[in-house]
Amino acid sequence: MVQIAVILTTLVVFSFGTYGLTMLERHFDFKWFLPSGSYVLDYFSNQDQFFPSVGLETAVYTGDVNYYYYSEPGHDQLYELGRSFQNNKYINPSTVEYWYFGYETWREKNSIPRPGNESGFSSALRLFLNTSDGHRYQSDVKFVNGSNVIMATKLIARHWKMNNTDEQVNALVSVRDTVDSVVLRPEMPFAYAPVYVNWEANLVIRKELLRNLGLAMLCVFLVTLLLIANVWTSLFVLTCVILTLVNTAGMMHFWGLTIDVATTIILILAIGLAVDYSAHIGHAFMVPNATATTRNDRTILTLHTIGTAVWNGGFSTFLAFVLLSTLGSYIFSTFFKVLFLVVVFGLFHGLCFLPVVLSLIGPAPYSHMSETTNSKIMPGSAIELNDGIKQTAGFHAESFDARYYNRADSHEKAVGTVSSNGVSIEDR
Numbered sequence: 001m002v003q004i005a006v007i008l009t010t011l012v013v014f015s016f017g018t019y020g021l022t023m024l025e026r027h028f029d030f031k032w033f034l035p036s037g038s039y040v041l042d043y044f045s046n047q048d049q050f051f052p053s054v055g056l057e058t059a060v061y062t063g064d065v066n067y068y069y070y071s072e073p074g075h076d077q078l079y080e081l082g083r084s085f086q087n088n089k090y091i092n093p094s095t096v097e098y099w100y101f102g103y104e105t106w107r108e109k110n111s112i113p114r115p116g117n118e119s120g121f122s123s124a125l126r127l128f129l130n131t132s133d134g135h136r137y138q139s140d141v142k143f144v145n146g147s148n149v150i151m152a153t154k155l156i157a158r159h160w161k162m163n164n165t166d167e168q169v170n171a172l173v174s175v176r177d178t179v180d181s182v183v184l185r186p187e188m189p190f191a192y193a194p195v196y197v198n199w200e201a202n203l204v205i206r207k208e209l210l211r212n213l214g215l216a217m218l219c220v221f222l223v224t225l226l227l228i229a230n231v232w233t234s235l236f237v238l239t240c241v242i243l244t245l246v247n248t249a250g251m252m253h254f255w256g257l258t259i260d261v262a263t264t265i266i267l268i269l270a271i272g273l274a275v276d277y278s279a280h281i282g283h284a285f286m287v288p289n290a291t292a293t294t295r296n297d298r299t300i301l302t303l304h305t306i307g308t309a310v311w312n313g314g315f316s317t318f319l320a321f322v323l324l325s326t327l328g329s330y331i332f333s334t335f336f337k338v339l340f341l342v343v344v345f346g347l348f349h350g351l352c353f354l355p356v357v358l359s360l361i362g363p364a365p366y367s368h369m370s371e372t373t374n375s376k377i378m379p380g381s382a383i384e385l386n387d388g389i390k391q392t393a394g395f396h397a398e399s400f401d402a403r404y405y406n407r408a409d410s411h412e413k414a415v416g417t418v419s420s421n422g423v424s425i426e427d428r
Contacts, residue, residue, distance in 0.1 A: 014247060021250040025165065025166075060189050061154045061192060065186065099140045099153060213271070216268060273346055277349070318340070321335065325340075
């Protein structure tokens with residue numbers, strides 16, 4: 001009855017964990033890491049409150065290319081860059097500030113002919129930047145040491161306001177694809193904004209998490225297989241670790257957490273805690289004992305010998321981080337929540353679920369140790385034992401526990417013969 005209850009409880013909890021895992025979102029907001037009362041946090045809070053439609057700024061940078069060549073009809077990639085950026089659905093077209101658009105507008109308005117070479121283009125551009133129309137773009141165009149050789153330029157724009165991480169990741173990919181579609185050689189243009197560092201992390205965080213968890217699981221299995229030396233027990237331990245992580249990640253959703261840099265790191269570190277609770281139980285179950293021959297007896301003996309130590313280890317770990325729950329910092333509160341879930345589910349699977357599984361389908365104990373400590377002696381066979389054996393009759397030969405004792409004050413030996421009536425021992 002207890003075994004059925006434990007298995008049903010495990011299945012129910014795993015079902016909730018699996019549902020929560022499917023609902024778990026990848027979301028990261030750098031404002032979470034800002035201390036309360038910070039002027040930077042106040043700035044972003046006021047921006048969200050009073051200017052909710054204003055998105056984050058981005059820029060496209062171009063390097064040392066032939067700007068005259070790419071401004072000519074037929075291969076006007078400078079124009080194509082600005083037009084493609086304005087048409088990107090994640091960019092607010094009214095916020096695009098592009099020096100090339102301003103330069104062409106100024107040239108056409110003042111009926112200035114198109115330059116015939118690269119030097120003429122650079123001279124006309126420098127002239128434009130010194131006018132009232134072009135003064136705003138002076139910081140967007142850099143020349144080499146005051147000459148007319150253009151070293152780099154940039155286009156400035158703002159994203160539309162985005163409310164979740166998926167939109168941000170899609171915007172990052174879309175902007176990069178738009179910029180990559182414009183060919184400027186030898187240096188291709190690229191888009192960059194300080195916030196792209198966070199968006200880049202969100203782009204790869206899920207893939208990195210799954211890959212690192214998979215590698216960690218593989219290491220867990222190989223190490224437990226090496227130390228426990230039994231495939232089935234190692235698989236049972238690995239199953240407990242997987243159940244613990246699935247339930248932890250699933251309950252993270254119900255506790256308001258998401259997949260971000262902090263939770264990813266803590267989840268990977270938590271594998272070491274999750275395996276600890278199950279590996280000790282699995283190893284203790286494999287150690288043979290003459291008084292426990294059935295799976296159920298071996299499970300009870302395992303919990304009696306190592307169960308208290310595993311519980312104490314989990315409880316002491318909880319005491320180590322419980323004070324983090326009182327701190328208001330996002331990173332500390334997240335650390336507490338994830339580790340709390342790992343300890344709770346790790347102890348449950350290690351002390352409840354794994355013993356039930358071992359009591360039902362657990363493997364046999366180590367055979368080489370069994371032959372040494374639980375020898376079977378047939379009636380009529382002669383045995384030679386160290387002096388100190390006290391039992392000479394009244395046991396069943398099939399279950400005789402042949403233990404070897406050394407007595408410090410004597411090196412004498414005894415020879416005994418096993419019969420159906422008992423053992424007769426002759427001192428030598």
